[in-house]
Amino acid sequence: MIEGVGRLTLAWVERQLQPQERVVAAMALQGGVTARVVKLTVSTGDGRTRGLVLRSFIDVVEASDWLGREAGALRTLAKRSGVVAPGLVAVDPAGEQCEWPSLLMTHLPGRVVLDDEGVEERLPVLARQLVAIHGVQPRERPKSFVTLSTAETAVVPAGADWSEAIDVIRRPAPAYVGRFLHRDFQPGNVLFEGQRITGVVDWAGTSWGPAELDVSHCSTNLALLHGPEWGLRFAEAYQEAGGELANRRYWFVRDALAASEEISRVSQPWREAGRMELTTACLEQRLSNYIATLMESRARTDEP
Structure with missing residues (x-):
């Protein structure tokens, strides 16, 4: 055995x-x-x-x-x-x-890299890989995306005021151009050797839907791992790599609020990988800061 x-x-x-x-x-x-x-x-x-x-x-x-x-x-x-x-x-x-x-x-070579060191160099590499994923034209489209989080399911930390952000996702989902999606594209599912990607894993959520779903999800994870500014910088890197984004505020706020429902579940494998400082309390604070950053930066998005 x-x-x-x-x-x-x-x-x-x-x-x-x-x-x-x-x-x-x-x-x-x-x-x-x-x-x-x-x-x-x-x-x-x-x-x-x-x-x-x-x-x-x-x-x-x-x-x-x-x-x-x-x-x-x-x-x-x-x-x-x-x-x-x-x-x-x-x-x-x-x-x-x-x-x-x-x-x-x-089995693919390489390892997951979650360290703060080198994140600036990895960011455009991640962005180019995601643009390539969204460029895949499958013979048969996967199932359409599903979003289970709602305005009512967001878990607001004590003392935080997310009312403005929650109001954003009370509106109907905007129209979108469909793309081939990974649906959990984030540093924990990407293998590196140096600054080169050797594999993207965990395709269990593969779907068809707006590119913004993947970009916002990676942005949220980067904001939690490295700080709020890295979430916004990934969106910029994605566009610099040739990706197109629309209705950013809706999708980015939705993903950030969805993350509030599983903070403790997300933090566990990161701590097991050596990021012991990423406690649930730490990630709750980073998420609150990221949501505030998203709301403050709305003038720089493509939405009114």
Whole structure:
């Protein structure tokens, strides 16, 4: 047995391998919030090894939908240049062959970088990658985007006044030009070697919708990781890389308010990665500052 991988799942994985190959080790990877992510070391039978990554959703109602989206995205991206994503090996979206719904993919080199140091150099690299993602024209469009947060679900910290921001998202969503979306594009899902991106992972939320959804989500994460100004600077970098943004205030405020609902869940993997100062209280304060910055900077957006 391989520690951390169930008997049924291991048998399923090994059915995807060449006859002479065997899984010889497994190592849990950090960063997964909704899924268990494990790196598998495969002996190729000739003295060498290769890596695969197993993602399993445990007791997640949406698992089948998410894994179907991810598998579809990886198939779409397999023949696309400019977007580096894992290669799909196999998927069991309903958990019919594994203990849990699972997806098996190739392992990419590189690591997640969350440090403040070097963020200025990484920003345009992230922006260019996101522009490339939004330029993908799939043969079959993924499902349309869904936003679950509302004006009523925002979790306002004690002493904060977000009423003006909340009023922004009470309005109907503006019209948009549809794009191929990652839906969780942020530093925690991007692998780097130096200043070069070696992979974008976690495509379970792949959707079709406004580019602003991806840009605002990355901006919110950058604001929480590094400070409010970096959220605005990412939007500028995206446009400098050739991306187009419209109705920025609506989408950026919506994503920032949505982040308030999961601050503690977001902060945990960041602290596990070494950013111990990013406590829930710290992120709540940074989010409040970011929302204030968004409202103050509205004159610089394309909205009245």
